[in-house]
Amino acid sequence: MRYTITSGFAMSLRSGHTVSAGKIGTLEQGKSAKGDELWIAAQTTSSAQAGDKWLHVKDLNGQAVDGWIAVIHLGKVYCNLVDNGGAPQPSNDSVKRVIKAVITYETEGGEIKTKEVFPAP
16 A cells, blocks of 8 residues: 554544545554545645645555544644555546646645646636
């Protein structure tokens, strides 16, 4: 798996990348989970802050799972995230056409920024 997370306290495994999604498991304190996809909030909403990160978890304590754990939620870091490298896994989503594309990134100073990349500004 591309990503590994560890936490200093118990974390909820959820069915979606939001705290309102159903809890389907727990990452126990000091244990690790592995995942294949990192979701990053592009903008601030009532349930997320721009730059929040959730990991799509496929392995929890050595068990196969399919859920999400918050790495950063509402700007607070909950888990240590390690990118083990490798190519991102392909998505099952099909794309008919791209209307708008944005990227969210962190500056060296730690600021989270969003930039429109298509259509070209």
